[in-house]
Amino acid sequence: MSHVFHRQPRHRMPVAVGGDGPWIIDADGRRYLDASGGAAVSCLGHDHPDVVRAIEQQLRQLPYAHTAFFTNEPLEALGEELTAAAPGNLDWAYFVSGGSEAVEAALKLARQYWLERGQSERRRFVARRQSYHGNTLGALAVGGNEWRRRPFEPLLAESHHIAPCYAYREQQADESDADYGRRAADELETALLELGPETVVAFVAETVVGATAGAVPPAPGYFRRIREICDRYGILLILDEVMCGMGRTGTLFACEQEGVVPDMITVAKGLGAGYQPIGALLVSDAIYGAVHDGSGFFQHGHTYMGHASACAGALAVLRSIREPQMLERIGELGASLAQRLHARFDGHPNVGDIRGRGLFRALELVAERDSKTPFPPQRDIPGRVKRAAMEHGLMCYPAGGTIDGRNGAHVLLAPPFIVSDDDLDLIVERLGHALDETVGDD
Numbered sequence: 001m002s003h004v005f006h007r008q009p010r011h012r013m014p015v016a017v018g019g020d021g022p023w024i025i026d027a028d029g030r031r032y033l034d035a036s037g038g039a040a041v042s043c044l045g046h047d048h049p050d051v052v053r054a055i056e057q058q059l060r061q062l063p064y065a066h067t068a069f070f071t072n073e074p075l076e077a078l079g080e081e082l083t084a085a086a087p088g089n090l091d092w093a094y095f096v097s098g099g100s101e102a103v104e105a106a107l108k109l110a111r112q113y114w115l116e117r118g119q120s121e122r123r124r125f126v127a128r129r130q131s132y133h134g135n136t137l138g139a140l141a142v143g144g145n146e147w148r149r150r151p152f153e154p155l156l157a158e159s160h161h162i163a164p165c166y167a168y169r170e171q172q173a174d175e176s177d178a179d180y181g182r183r184a185a186d187e188l189e190t191a192l193l194e195l196g197p198e199t200v201v202a203f204v205a206e207t208v209v210g211a212t213a214g215a216v217p218p219a220p221g222y223f224r225r226i227r228e229i230c231d232r233y234g235i236l237l238i239l240d241e242v243m244c245g246m247g248r249t250g251t252l253f254a255c256e257q258e259g260v261v262p263d264m265i266t267v268a269k270g271l272g273a274g275y276q277p278i279g280a281l282l283v284s285d286a287i288y289g290a291v292h293d294g295s296g297f298f299q300h301g302h303t304y305m306g307h308a309s310a311c312a313g314a315l316a317v318l319r320s321i322r323e324p325q326m327l328e329r330i331g332e333l334g335a336s337l338a339q340r341l342h343a344r345f346d347g348h349p350n351v352g353d354i355r356g357r358g359l360f361r362a363l364e365l366v367a368e369r370d371s372k373t374p375f376p377p378q379r380d381i382p383g384r385v386k387r388a389a390m391e392h393g394l395m396c397y398p399a400g401g402t403i404d405g406r407n408g409a410h411v412l413l414a415p416p417f418i419v420s421d422d423d424l425d426l427i428v429e430r431l432g433h434a435l436d437e438t439v440g441d442d
Contacts, residue, residue: 019046022416022423024395032390035427036397040210040243040360040414042274044320048418051275051316058312067306074311081318082271082280085252088261092288094281094298095306099242099268100134102279103204106238106264107138108300110202113236113287116294119198123158126191126235127204130164130405132212133240142204145212146405160195162187164209165218168353168364169372169403181219189229202236202263203229207254210243213402214362214410215355217249223258236263236287242279243360246270247321248414250331250358257357263287273317276310321417330417333424334358337413340428350439359417363431364402365409365439374408377401381409381439388434396431411435 006013018025022045024032037043044051058074065072079093094109096102107125114122127133129144140149141156144164149156163170163184171180188203203226209216230237239262244254246267251257253265264287268279291298304310320326338354338361345351345363352366365385367375375381382398389396402408415427 021045021047022419030393032393032395033423033426033430034395035413035415035431036395037269037414037416038274038395039269039397040248040412041269041272043246043248043270043417044273044317045416045418046274048273048275048316048320050320051273051313054316055275055309055313058309063309064304064307066303068301072306072308072311074308074315075306078311078315078318081315081322083282085318085322086265086282087253087256089285090261090265090282091285092283094283095311096279096281096302097277097304097307097310098279099240099266100136100139100279101302101305102242102266102268102281103134103139103142103240104136105281105300106204106266107142107201109281109283109287109291109298110236110238110264112295112299113290114201116290121199122201124195124200125157125159125202125204126188126195126200127159127161128164129161130166130209130213130216130402131161131204131206131240132210133204133206134242143212145401147401150405160191162191164213164216165222166209166213166216167219168216168355171219177220181222182225184219185222185225185229188226189233192229192233192235197233197235200233200235202238204238204240206240206242206244207258208244208249208357208360211397211399211412214364214399214412215357215360216362217355217357218258223255223260227260227262230263238262238264238266240266242266242268243414244357246318247327247330247417248358248360249356250327250334252322252327254357270321271314271317272310273313275317276307276313277304278307278310278314326417330358333417333419334361336421337361337415337424337427340424344428344432345435348435350435356413359413359415359419361413363411363413363435365411365435374403375439377406382411384438385409385411385434388437389431392430392433394427394430394434396434 014026131144133143272278353364397412
């Protein structure tokens, strides 16, 4: 009998005991092809020798030293290499233990930035519906994942949400991609004028939406327009790349493909690749300078921030991802996966949309394709797809509430960057079996 308080106490899960590239092996010897990287985490598979070696060496040398007393060599090296690879003037890195912590740090630093500048009236954040920024209270407050927010609504700080940039559901039939992107972005300006831009701290958004809506890329020009609005009204732009960053969409940072540089950017999952818990907040020179030249103290911190062995592992991960052939490979594999998904599911009566970038893809599942009618939530399509896929030895990431927090369903795919073409064939084949056994039955 387990004494672990699992996230789903009624559900008995297999025991993972081993990893082999993109595969996880359970205690019964069954092998599961990890087509979602867990939750878009395990980007280098489950037994990368360089990462394991780096962590082992650091553990033998120095596992941990509290950052109130010391810095450490892997922390400094990771900060140098990560900021050197970042766009624009994101020259400063604050290291934490995961994505939610990175977002919390961003929210608190954004507020403190305005305090340092004497603008204490700035207290509001604007974000988007159908977004997800983490499960801590601050991150939940800016997030737009309704079913996650609902039980804790009375505890959440003041945030305001505009429409997502979600072409499959929101773009009008007579609207070009660029026109739709402009219309969606202009909702931010409307919100700022209603709230009073002088009261707003920042706009927070995922560059490519992750688990809540399923690998939704922005429309062309959307983020350039968002950047213009933020600059016009003097608010900060925080991009959340916890799930879509670190090469997942084919460039190290997803915003590189949008031609914009935010004031802050959060990364996590792919930064540690599952080998050690780590996340990072990258900030601009202006924000760092306001604290450095002002109070001289960021009023925030965690016990394990800048953890030496976590930073050593992340440094090995970063160096592997930044190899020229790796990012090129992600682009090629992503295109190959998309081609296979379209070949298998374009005519499927219950697949309404196939979308994403790089090795970050999703299928939106519908009860009726032409009308885009979602399945009734009580059919629990995501849960059934997940169970069926596991029976076929496939890990994928289905989720419900894709449209509005209650209705809609999708399946997210985020396989490791080391998968082969044969692995891609197997992913699509096994996913096809799982869907055929679930979405079409009554």
